[in-house]
Amino acid sequence: MQFNYFPLLCAGIVEKTNYLKMASTVSGSTAFTTQVDPDTGTFQRRLGDVSTFFYDSEEGKILGKTFQQWIFGAMFYMAFYACIVFFMLACGAVVYQTLNWNMPRLQGQDSLxxxxxxxxxxxxxxxxxxxxxxxxxxxxxxxxxxxxxxxxxxxxxxxxxxxxxxxxxxxxxxxxxxxxxxxxxxxxxxxxxxxxxxxxxxxxxxxxxxxxxxxxxxxxxxxxxxxxxxxxxxxxxxxxxxxxxxxxxxxxxxxxxxxxxxxxxxxxxxxxxxxxxxxxxxxxxxxxxxxxxxxxxxxxxxxxxxxxxxxxxxxxxxxxxxxxxxxxxxxxx
Missing domain, CATH: 2.60.40.1660 (Na, k-atpase alpha subunit.)
Known part of the structure; x- marks a missing residue:
């Protein structure tokens, strides 16, 4: 005996359609939802955001960082570049000690x-x-x-x-x-x-x-x-x-x-x-x-x-x- 699934499938589709109609009906009328763009803010609000970025009086931040953060950042970069300069000077001093101003370092068959x-x-x-x-x-x-x-x-x-x-x-x-x-x-x-x-x-x-x-x-x-x-x-x-x-x-x-x-x-x-x-x-x-x-x-x-x-x-x-x-x-x- 062969079972027929077609009536059951049609019944499911009809039931799902009725459910969607009921969900979209408000006070006897059908409501259609539309996507609304998010609020981008007014010009005054944007100007305020920019001003707050340069100086935030509530949190005491300048360009998004507090005064202490700026001090620590400046000290870090000063120390970092000082180390680089010191390293370069040290390398130059080592090379300088190997040079002779009166004769080339490479001579004979080692020269060009x-x-x-x-x-x-x-x-x-x-x-x-x-x-x-x-x-x-x-x-x-x-x-x-x-x-x-x-x-x-x-x-x-x-x-x-x-x-x-x-x-x-x-x-x-x-x-x-x-x-x-x-x-x-x-x-x-x-x-x-x-x-x-x-x-x-x-x-x-x-x-x-x-x-x-x-x-x-x-x-x-x-x-x-x-x-x-x-x-x-x-x-x-x-x-x-x-x-x-x-x-x-x-x-x-x-x-x-x-x-x-x-x-x-x-x-x-x-x-x-x-x-x-x-x-x-x-x-x-x-x-x-x-x-x-x-x-x-x-x-x-x-x-x-x-x-x-x-x-x-x-x-x-x-x-x-x-x-x-x-x-x-x-x-x-």
């Missing part, structure tokens, strides 16, 4: 240069380019270049090579290394070593289309150049011009086309950087040794890529890493 100096050049047209370009016999085109060279060489004038004690070594008589007892004194550098042609009175050769480019070794603390012990160690590029006790220089065109267009060179002084100017130990009045490379007949109106290399037994040369080398471009219009 790793006892392998690179070359620098002047004039530098700008910090973001290495192109040296000018128009022959046009002072307006090369005056920024000559001014850059003149400003750099001004530090090598005799009146500017001074120390607090006035002690500098005259190295004219040395043709080998200086004795170790003089390593902590600066060796005076004479601008006469740079030759009679590369001077500001002749616009450093740019007026004649034979520019003089200044090269120098970057300073590496306590670095000593090493000489080649025998002829088999001397690179073939400098074998014909090699002289002991000198860091030699050699410039050439990067590509075969550059080598055809670059022309001949003159080096002043021809031997390069003499060993007597090393080591660099942050001596007062120290000036790095210089070499002028004069381009005798570069091809006009052609961009020439130039690479110059320094040669000593303990100088590693790598064109990609710019170790022991320097690259720049030359364009004479």
């Amino acid at each position: 240069l790793q006892q392998n100096p690179s070359l620098g050049f002047r004039p530098v047209p700008s910090v973001d380019m290495t192109l040296i370009r000018f128009i022959k016999a046009d002072p307006t085109s090369y005056s920024p270049l000559t001014d850059n060279l003149e400003a750099y060489l001004q530090f090598y004038e005799n009146q500017n090579q001074v120390t607090d004690t006035g002690v500098m070594v005259d190295c004219k008589t040395y043709n080998k290394r200086r004795p170790q007892t003089e390593w902590d004194k600066a060796c005076r550098y004479e601008l006469n070593n740079l030759g009679p042609d590369c001077i500001k009175q002749q616009a450093f050769g740019m007026d004649d289309g034979m520019p003089c480019i200044l090269l120098k070794l970057n300073r590496v603390f306590d670095w000593h150049p090493e000489d080649y012990h025998n002829e088999t160690e001397i690179p073939a590029e400098i074998l014909d011009t090699y002289e002991p006790y000198n860091v030699h220089l050699k410039c050439f065109g990067v590509t075969p086309a550059d080598q055809d267009n670059i022309g001949d060179f003159e080096y002043h002084p021809p031997q390069g950087f003499h060993f007597k100017y090393f080591p660099f130990r942050n001596q007062q009045g120290y000036r790095s040794p210089l070499v002028f490379v004069r381009f005798m007949n570069p091809a006009p109106n052609i961009l020439i890529m130039v690479e110059c290399r320094a040669y000593a037994k303990n100088i590693r040369r790598n064109s990609v890493e710019r170790a022991g080398v320097v690259k720049f471009e030359l364009l004479v219009d």
Whole structure:
């Protein structure tokens, strides 16, 4: 026998409907409820709330805190920041004790240069380019270049090579290394070593289309150049011009086309950087040794890529890493 639930379901629905009608009937009429927004307050009440927030006269609060709470909060933050300042000063004092103002903390292979100096050049047209370009016999085109060279060489004038004690070594008589007892004194550098042609009175050769480019070794603390012990160690590029006790220089065109267009060179002084100017130990009045490379007949109106290399037994040369080398471009219009 199958039981039928449908009549029971219909009866339940009817009963529930009657109950809802009775609940919504008030005094014989049906009341419909609606949702009313909560009271948001008047403008005066809001203004009063804001005023009470800034100063509550009943509880004695300012900006929601009592006077004692403000005192304790200020003391806490004063102590907190005082501890931070003290900690920073303590760390700075510890670091300060590890520094030496006369020598770097990291030396030798631990330094960034790793006892392998690179070359620098002047004039530098700008910090973001290495192109040296000018128009022959046009002072307006090369005056920024000559001014850059003149400003750099001004530090090598005799009146500017001074120390607090006035002690500098005259190295004219040395043709080998200086004795170790003089390593902590600066060796005076004479601008006469740079030759009679590369001077500001002749616009450093740019007026004649034979520019003089200044090269120098970057300073590496306590670095000593090493000489080649025998002829088999001397690179073939400098074998014909090699002289002991000198860091030699050699410039050439990067590509075969550059080598055809670059022309001949003159080096002043021809031997390069003499060993007597090393080591660099942050001596007062120290000036790095210089070499002028004069381009005798570069091809006009052609961009020439130039690479110059320094040669000593303990100088590693790598064109990609710019170790022991320097690259720049030359364009004479």
